[in-house]
Amino acid sequence: xxxxxxxxxxxxxxxxxxxxxxxxxxxxxxxxxxxxxxxxxxxxxxxxxxxxxxxxxxxxxxxxxxxxxxxxxxxxxxxxxxxxxxxxxxxxxxxxxxxxxxxxxxxxxxxxxxxxxxxxxxxxxxxxxxxxxxxxxxxxxxxxxxxxxxxxxxxxxxxxxxxxxxxxxxxxxxxxxxxxxxxxxxxxxxxxxxxxxxxxxxxxxxxxxxxxxxxxxxxxxxxxxxxxxxxxxxxxxxxxxxxxxxxxxxxxxxxxxxxxxxxxxxxxxxxxxxxxxxxxxxxxxxxxxxxxxxxxxxxxxxxxxxxxxxxxxxxxxxxxxxxxxxxxxxxxxxxxxxxxxxxxxxxxxxxxxxxxxxxxxxxxxxxxxxxxxxxxxxxxxxxxxxxxxxxxxxxxxxxxxxxxxxxxxxxxxxxxxxxxxxxxxxxxxxxxxxxxxxxxxxxxxxxxxxxxxxxxxxxxxxxxxxxxxxxxxxxxxxxxxxxxxxxxxxxxxxxxx
Numbered sequence: 001x002x003x004x005x006x007x008x009x010x011x012x013x014x015x016x017x018x019x020x021x022x023x024x025x026x027x028x029x030x031x032x033x034x035x036x037x038x039x040x041x042x043x044x045x046x047x048x049x050x051x052x053x054x055x056x057x058x059x060x061x062x063x064x065x066x067x068x069x070x071x072x073x074x075x076x077x078x079x080x081x082x083x084x085x086x087x088x089x090x091x092x093x094x095x096x097x098x099x100x101x102x103x104x105x106x107x108x109x110x111x112x113x114x115x116x117x118x119x120x121x122x123x124x125x126x127x128x129x130x131x132x133x134x135x136x137x138x139x140x141x142x143x144x145x146x147x148x149x150x151x152x153x154x155x156x157x158x159x160x161x162x163x164x165x166x167x168x169x170x171x172x173x174x175x176x177x178x179x180x181x182x183x184x185x186x187x188x189x190x191x192x193x194x195x196x197x198x199x200x201x202x203x204x205x206x207x208x209x210x211x212x213x214x215x216x217x218x219x220x221x222x223x224x225x226x227x228x229x230x231x232x233x234x235x236x237x238x239x240x241x242x243x244x245x246x247x248x249x250x251x252x253x254x255x256x257x258x259x260x261x262x263x264x265x266x267x268x269x270x271x272x273x274x275x276x277x278x279x280x281x282x283x284x285x286x287x288x289x290x291x292x293x294x295x296x297x298x299x300x301x302x303x304x305x306x307x308x309x310x311x312x313x314x315x316x317x318x319x320x321x322x323x324x325x326x327x328x329x330x331x332x333x334x335x336x337x338x339x340x341x342x343x344x345x346x347x348x349x350x351x352x353x354x355x356x357x358x359x360x361x362x363x364x365x366x367x368x369x370x371x372x373x374x375x376x377x378x379x380x381x382x383x384x385x386x387x388x389x390x391x392x393x394x395x396x397x398x399x400x401x402x403x404x405x406x407x408x409x410x411x412x413x414x415x416x417x418x419x420x421x422x423x424x425x426x427x428x429x430x431x432x433x434x435x436x437x438x439x440x441x442x443x444x445x446x447x448x449x450x451x452x453x454x455x456x457x458x459x460x461x462x463x464x465x466x467x468x469x470x471x472x473x474x475x476x477x478x479x480x481x482x483x484x485x486x487x488x489x490x491x492x493x494x495x496x497x
Contacts (some may be wrong), residue, residue, distance in 0.1 A: 004089075009284075010409055010411040011357075011358060011361055012366065014362050014364070015361065017042070018063050018185065018361075018364050018368055019060055021365055021369055022055040022059060022060045022368050022372070023369065023472060024054070024374060025052070025053065025369075025374055026054040028374045028378070029037070029049055029052070029373075029374075030050050030051060030053055030377065031048060031298055031373060031376040032048065032373060032378045033046050033047050033379065033380075034215045034374045036099070036461065039178070040210075042379060042425050042428065045383075046380075047376055047377075047380040047383070050373060053371065054372065057367060059372075062290055063364030063365070063368050064360050064361040064363075064364040066140070066364065067359075067361060067363030067364035067365075067366070068081065068360035068363070071367070073367070073370040074363070074421075076363070077187070077359045077360045077363045078454070079187060079315075079317065079320075080183065080184050080187040080188075080316060080317040080413075080417075081356035081357070081359050081360060082158055082185075082316075082320055082356075083179055083316050083319060083323070084179060084355050084356045084359070085145070085349040085352055085353070085356050086324055086356070087133065087158065087179050087329075087352070087479055088264070088348045088349040088350070088352030089323065089327055089347070089349040090323045090324075090325070090330075090345075091355075092325045092344050092347050092348015092349065093327045093336070093341070093344055093345060093348060094330060095138075095344065096336070096344045097259045097336075098256065099252070099259035099260045099263070100138075100260070100263075101258070102250065102253070102256050103248075103252055103257075103260050104122065104125065104142060105145060105252075106251055107122065107125075108122075108145065108146070109251070112298075114151075115149060115155075115222075115367045116216075116219065118149070118163070119159070119215055119216050119219060120216065121214065122146075122163050122211045123166065123167035123170075123211065123212050124167070124208065124212075125167070125206065126139060126164050126167030126168040127170050127171035127204065127208050128164070128171060130168040130169060130171020130172040130173075130178070131174060131176045131177070131178060131200075131204055132171075132177055132267045132270075132424075133171070133178065133267070134172060134175070134179065135168045135172075136168055136449070136457050137457055137460075139164035139168050139171055139461075140457065140460045140461070140464070141288070142164050143161065143164065143460075143461055143464040143465065144242075144464060145158060146160040146163060147160040147242045147322070147464070148242040148291070150163075150219075150255075150485055151235075151238055151242055151334035153223075154222065154223040154224055155223060156222050156229040156231045156232075156238070157231055157295040157465035157472065158218070158222075158230050158231060158465075158467075159215060159219045159222070159293045159462045160246050160465065161462065161465050161467075161472065161476070162215045162218075164461075165450070165461050165474060166211050166450065166458075166476070166479070167208075167464060169449050169450050169457075170204070170207050170208050170211050170446065170483075171204065171208075171336065172206075172412070172445070172446060172449065173207065173443050173446025173449075174201075174203040174204035174443070175442045175444070175446075176197055176200050176204065176271070177193055177194075177271055177274060178442075179193075179319075179444065180412050180413050181413070181416060181442050182438060183316070183319075183440065184391070184412070184413045185235070185416040185437075185441060186414055186434075187441070188363075188420040188424070189420055189437070189438070190418055191343070192274055192276055192314075192315060193273040193274050194276055195433075195434070196433070196435025196438060196439060197271070197274070199274055199439065199494055200439055200442075201441065203443070203487070203490055206428035206486060207483060207486060210482055210483070210486065211479060211483075214478070214479045214482070218475070224253045225408075228396055230248070230471050230475055231467060231471065231475055241466065243425075245311055250399075255333065255334050256334075257337065258334070259330050259333065259357055262326060262329055262330050262332065265326075266322065266326040267325075269311075269326075270319055271317060272287075272311050272312070273311045273438070274312075274319065275312055276313070277312040280397060286314075287310040287311040287312045288310045288312075291308055291310035291311075294308075295308055311490040327341075327345055328341070328351075331344075331345075338432055343411075355413050358411050358413055358414040358417075359413045359417045360443065362409075362411075362414040362415070362416075362417030362418035363417045363418075364485060365417075365418050365421075366417075366418075366421040368423075368440055369421070375421070375422065377424060379422065379425050379426060382422075382426040383426075383429045389430060390430075391432045391495035392491070392492035392493075392496070393496045394426075394427065394430035394495075395427075395432050395436055395437075395440055395491040395494065395495050396488045396491055398423055398427065398432070398437055398440040398441070398491075399440040399441075399442075399443055399444050399487060399488060402440060403417070403444045403448055404448060405453055406445045406447075406448035406449070406452070407448055410452060412442075412445045415441070416441060419441070420437070420438075424437050431495070432495055435493050437478050439491065440493070442489070443487045447480065447487070449475060449486065450476060450479075451472070451476060451480065458472065
């Protein structure tokens, strides 16, 4: 019997790419660029050939290890990977309290009789989750809750799928501080995740508004004419299949409210800490002045630490510390014992070990390219080809490039680590800032994740709703086209500023 082809995992794909790159170091001429000492960018027009430096089997096997710790040619991913593990710990603590699930369930219960308003409210909540901490697979818990609610008020399961899936993925598409996309990509390019934050917020608002209107209009159409539903032929079975008494859902507790509040506060601090206030405006030095005053106080300054970094100058070390600190605060407020806290934090971090490792494996691609001295040669080809391209065209082409790459490497972290080292410098040659390149990459990844069959969210959602990809594709196709056109236009506009 023929074995059905299965797409290999992200790790296998990345290892294959590393091996292919190693082979290329034997074929592609080696070279290097002069580097700007202030910005760290390659200086256009300074490329020159050097002797070949072919990479062997040992180099291929060592690449992921060096990708984690770094060497003289390539920075390591250790800071990024550690941050991913710590945010996993924080999410583990929050999930243990049941605060997020209880919060959404309470909103659903409180909107009884006004269920149509749940569409914008919940899509906004899921989008905030996606744009801040990469909410994705966690949405699967809400489909069994949303499907009966949407069916009971005259909608269908497609609406129930669309609210969490589109909401969360639009958030990921326009990630603001999502550590698994914005964080990793920014770390690879050596910029603060706060750069480009405002433009990503604007994109989020635009695309979320369009998506809410799209889902809302479909829901209204089904409500007015049930036969307009894409799942009308199974409506009776669905009404029988999905039954739930909303009144049986427990209300959110006082402690869970406190947990949610502190979780929100965590990301508010994260954003404030990452935004480079003084570089936006030379007069915005409030946090530097405040920190200098506090650390200069006798006793208190020593107690807090003389090396305390002001908000607005934070990088991966500081935001990793924030995740740990807020995990402890949330556990304390919830009354979690020390033993439960440690085990829960480690379990949460453990769930993200795969993500942390895939970043290092992907970084191994850059290690082999740099050690084999072919990075500069590839960039030189890009520089030559970009001479007649406007920055707007390059930004759009980067977005289009990342769409098939998102299907090939479905891990957003792995995709960023594997490609940013090349696409970022190419953007420099085309006059496109690094944060715009990050926006293009994120937008493509989020777009692909709305439909990719390899996505656990998409497949899980349609399976829970007892439907298939054909129905979901039929529903979401027009929205995908709208998102594509809007994103291309927005990226082109960003390059003008």
